[in-house]
Amino acid sequence: xxxEARFLIDQGGFTLDVGLEIPSHGVxxxxxxxxxxxxxxxxxxxxxxxxxxxxxxxxDSIWQxxxxxxxxxxxxxxxxxxxxxxxxxxSIRGNLEYGFKRISQSTRRISLNDAIExxxxxxxxxxxxxxxxxxxxxxxxxxxxxAVSPELLLLDEPLAAVDFDRKQDIIPYLESLHRELDxxxxxxxxxxxxxxxxxxxxxxxxxxxxxAAGDVHEVFTRLDLPxxxxxxxxxxxxxxxxxxxxxxxxxVLDFPGGRITMGRIKPAVGSAVRLRLAARDVSLTLEHQSxxxxxxxxxxxxxxxxxxxxxxVIVRLLAGTVPILACxxxxxxxxxxxxxxxxxxxxxxxxxxxx
Amino acid sequence: MLNEADLTALAITLxxxxxxxxxxxxxxxxxxxxxxxxxxxFKFIPEAIVALPLVLPPTVLGFYLLIALGPRGxxxxxxxxxxxxxxxxTFSGLVIGSIIYSMPFVVQPLQDAFSAIGRRPMEVAAxxxxxxxxxxxxxALPLARPGFITASVLGFAHTIGEFGVVLMIGGNIPGETRVxxxxxxxxxxxxxxxxxxxxxxxLLLISFLLLLVVYGLNRRFxxxxx
Numbered sequence: 001x002x003x004e005a006r007f008l009i010d011q012g013g014f015t016l017d018v019g020l021e022i023p024s025h026g027v028x029x030x031x032x033x034x035x036x037x038x039x040x041x042x043x044x045x046x047x048x049x050x051x052x053x054x055x056x057x058x059x060d061s062i063w064q065x066x067x068x069x070x071x072x073x074x075x076x077x078x079x080x081x082x083x084x085x086x087x088x089x090x091s092i093r094g095n096l097e098y099g100f101k102r103i104s105q106s107t108r109r110i111s112l113n114d115a116i117e118x119x120x121x122x123x124x125x126x127x128x129x130x131x132x133x134x135x136x137x138x139x140x141x142x143x144x145x146x147a148v149s150p151e152l153l154l155l156d157e158p159l160a161a162v163d164f165d166r167k168q169d170i171i172p173y174l175e176s177l178h179r180e181l182d183x184x185x186x187x188x189x190x191x192x193x194x195x196x197x198x199x200x201x202x203x204x205x206x207x208x209x210x211x212a213a214g215d216v217h218e219v220f221t222r223l224d225l226p227x228x229x230x231x232x233x234x235x236x237x238x239x240x241x242x243x244x245x246x247x248x249x250x251x252v253l254d255f256p257g258g259r260i261t262m263g264r265i266k267p268a269v270g271s272a273v274r275l276r277l278a279a280r281d282v283s284l285t286l287e288h289q290s291x292x293x294x295x296x297x298x299x300x301x302x303x304x305x306x307x308x309x310x311x312x313v314i315v316r317l318l319a320g321t322v323p324i325l326a327c328x329x330x331x332x333x334x335x336x337x338x339x340x341x342x343x344x345x346x347x348x349x350x351x352x353x354x355x
Numbered sequence: 356m357l358n359e360a361d362l363t364a365l366a367i368t369l370x371x372x373x374x375x376x377x378x379x380x381x382x383x384x385x386x387x388x389x390x391x392x393x394x395x396x397f398k399f400i401p402e403a404i405v406a407l408p409l410v411l412p413p414t415v416l417g418f419y420l421l422i423a424l425g426p427r428g429x430x431x432x433x434x435x436x437x438x439x440x441x442x443x444x445t446f447s448g449l450v451i452g453s454i455i456y457s458m459p460f461v462v463q464p465l466q467d468a469f470s471a472i473g474r475r476p477m478e479v480a481a482x483x484x485x486x487x488x489x490x491x492x493x494x495a496l497p498l499a500r501p502g503f504i505t506a507s508v509l510g511f512a513h514t515i516g517e518f519g520v521v522l523m524i525g526g527n528i529p530g531e532t533r534v535x536x537x538x539x540x541x542x543x544x545x546x547x548x549x550x551x552x553x554x555x556x557x558l559l560l561i562s563f564l565l566l567l568v569v570y571g572l573n574r575r576f577x578x579x580x581x
Contacts, residue, residue, distance in 0.1 A: 046482060048478050048481065048482070071481070072478075072481040072482055073480075073481045073482075073483075073484050073485055073486050073487075073489075073490075074484075077482065078482065079478075079479075079482035081475065081478075081479065083475075085475050085476065085479045087476060087479070087480075087494060087498075088498065089494075089497040089498055089500075098480070098483050098485075098493075099482075099483030099484055099485075102483060102484035102485060102489075103484055144483065145482070145483075148483060148484060
């Protein structure tokens, strides 16, 4: 099952020309700088804007083609806008019930209580929107969108209007949507960190065109794409907690490329987690170093190299089949004589837990 | 004191204001909604027409209405051929005149209120399965409530204060088209200053109380826009 979207939208000076086929499960992030057309594309998918000649298929159902255009209120979707946009004339309960009351019993797969509990908004039900903080409003907006039991959830930079601390509060809720509900999500963002935490599938947009689309681990580490072309490049890997080392306050994790150790994290043994390895925290050696304080040393194969400015080189490595990025100096790259296919050891200094 | 004729005039005035305001709210709401939402490049034309009674001398408006509604006018003649009586010098004629005369005072606050809502709440309602009509009644109308209060009170108050239009098309038929403002004029003409005082005082009080309601309830809306 896939979602297929084709739109050619001309907005006086700006043209959005996209053709996409994305999986109809998991989180797909539309990622790109401001003005690249990602919100326009999301609005076209929701049917909030009609653009002649567009085509949109969700699984088996056609939402738009030459002859059909299903208006937004007949599309089984949920939409969370950049600003929470709660109805100011209704209480929080009234907001949550607004959509819920309008869907038929038979299509209710998510109960009002499920939505309320998942986003932890039960304390807010009798309050008015004006009395809520930005983060609370956005949680209510997400719960309100879920209460219509959407078959597709669209999130338009849901964290953009929320301050930094609140972002850290809300991201876990978005992640729990992903884990606990089997609803495909299309998410718009211009923040690599948000995308690296949420996305399974990534669509890179630039000036109204799709630059790349694919699995998030691949797109993040493709050297021909902008994500890997900065000093803040990073790779995202999926791992499983193998055990917790109590005395040293460490956690050991397995991933297809080997075994890694990091500072103690909360998730229980057996849980799947997502980790972020910053390229500048990965260094390379020709031999397995002993007598080093670095805990994580993995055998890897050099896959590709690309200069980053005059002094640095970004190296794409494969740990087993898992791509990892390393950012090293050009001098080191020359001295180690790195070239594709060469086996080296990656020393990983820092690992961040994403989910 | 107010004599019986004055009380009748006052009652007709209030009835005229009430009927005109109700009809204006029904007709003005879709018009204001359309003006607030349309991207039509010539929407300034209907806007100018709606605003016309603000600048036109009421006697001019009344004169044209008299011509149109009279037995030989286009509207009056048509009604006559359908078997209905002419509208000039009737209460119905006064209602039509008041509706046109007070139009900007109802349509403009409504248009401002609808514009202030913006498109976003309606889009949100659409993604929550509300049809266009459903979201108009459950989102746009409740959010435009301050505009409706302003429009109702201003439409009502402005109709009470009407003089020139009424004089032209209503005549001065006691118990039928003789409204308070004209009764006052008659009293002054007849040098009955005491009566004029009572009736004027009553209108002053009613108008002031109505405006207190508007300004007290919402200060967000400009009252009249030209």
